[in-house]
Amino acid sequence: MLEATDITASYGSTPVLHGLSTRFAAGRVTALVGPNGCGKSTLLKAIMGFLPIARGEIRLEDRPIRQFGRQSLARKIAYLPQECHCPDYMTLGELVELAGYARYSLVGGPSERDRRLFHEALGIVGLADKAGAQVNALSGGQRQRAWIAMVLAQETDVILMDEPVNHLDMKYQYAILGLVRELSMRHGKTVIVVLHDLNLTSAFADDVVMLRDGRVVAAGPVAQTLTAANVERVFDLEADIFGRDGRIVCLPRMQPTQPIPA
Numbered sequence: 311m312l313e314a315t316d317i318t319a320s321y322g323s324t325p326v327l328h329g330l331s332t333r334f335a336a337g338r339v340t341a342l343v344g345p346n347g348c349g350k351s352t353l354l355k356a357i358m359g360f361l362p363i364a365r366g367e368i369r370l371e372d373r374p375i376r377q378f379g380r381q382s383l384a385r386k387i388a389y390l391p392q393e394c395h396c397p398d399y400m401t402l403g404e405l406v407e408l409a410g411y412a413r414y415s416l417v418g419g420p421s422e423r424d425r426r427l428f429h430e431a432l433g434i435v436g437l438a439d440k441a442g443a444q445v446n447a448l449s450g451g452q453r454q455r456a457w458i459a460m461v462l463a464q465e466t467d468v469i470l471m472d473e474p475v476n477h478l479d480m481k482y483q484y485a486i487l488g489l490v491r492e493l494s495m496r497h498g499k500t501v502i503v504v505l506h507d508l509n510l511t512s513a514f515a516d517d518v519v520m521l522r523d524g525r526v527v528a529a530g531p532v533a534q535t536l537t538a539a540n541v542e543r544v545f546d547l548e549a550d551i552f553g554r555d556g557r558i559v560c561l562p563r564m565q566p567t568q569p570i571p572a
Contacts, residue, residue: 311336311371311467311468312333312370312468312500313332314330314333314353315369316330316365316366317330317356318364319356319364321361326349326524327349327352327524327525328523328525330525330526335517336467337494337498338494338517339490339494339501340502340515340517341517341519342354342504342505343505343508343519343521344520344544345544345545348521348523348524348544349525351504352524353521354391354504356368357375357387358383358387359375359383370386371386381411384464384466385466386466387466387467387469387470388461388468388470389461389470389472390457390461390470390472392473392476398444399444400446402432402437402440402443402445402448403432405445405456405460406459406463407420407424408460409431409460409461409462409463409464409465410428427463427465428463430463431459431463434459434489435455435456436485437455437456440456454477454478455478455482458474458486462489466499467498467499468501469490469499469502470502470503471503471504472504474486474503487510487513494516509559511532512536512558512560516532517530518531518532518535520536521544522544528543536560538550547563549563550563
């Protein structure tokens with residue numbers, strides 16, 4: 311459904327992606343993992359057209375993604391970046407309503423179905439009683455859930471999420487990723503999510519793409535791809551990978567403590 315072929319992209323003169331190729335299967339959750347600066351967020355920005363591609367091509371539904379207009383693409387792909395900001399006056403309800411801009415004109419406004427969708431999205435993230443609250447007055451975790459509600463309310467077939475649970479406590483990490491999993495399994499959503507925790511990856515993702523230095527080191531189903539050898543190749547980290555109650559567990563090996571140089 312979504313495919314990147316031989317992608318090369320840079321920030322100014324600094325190359326980040328180097329001939330990267332990978333495919334994302336429809337109706338599955340794919341986790342992008344790798345060390346900081348390896349190109350995970352850059353790949354999402356390239357898919358959205360926020361970063362020029364020097365070489366290669368990204369295709370959605372067998373069509374070059376550059377051929378989609380901005381509003382047309384917003385009907386296909388919802389994107390949650392790492393950092394989100396909104397004006398101080400904006401309420402949570404107003405924020406979530408922005409998700410529907412691709413489905414209606416600014417003059418016509420949202421339909422009753424849209425409003426039901428907005429309310430359901432707030433309920434899913436546990437903020438149904440906060441619709442009238444100013445977004446910037448919410449706690450950090452609540453704000454993150456607010457932005458996730460906006461993405462859910464956009465109601466697209468493809469969802470891109472860049473580190474969506476980093477600022478959430480454990481309860482909401484599992485709740486949000488459980489929701490992401492349910493969207494894929496029950497509603498056929500294609501989800502691409504940047505994660506740092508390999509155990510969250512093994513618990514909620516179908517597939518994993520492991521990146522290092524702007525290249526794909528390994529990609530495929532989690533059970534076959536998240537191996538001790540690949541973890542060491544990507545993270546320079548020795549780890550034990552084993553099964554427990556039907557899940558894969560990644561347990562890094564403790565390294566001897568070295569004194570910090572003066």
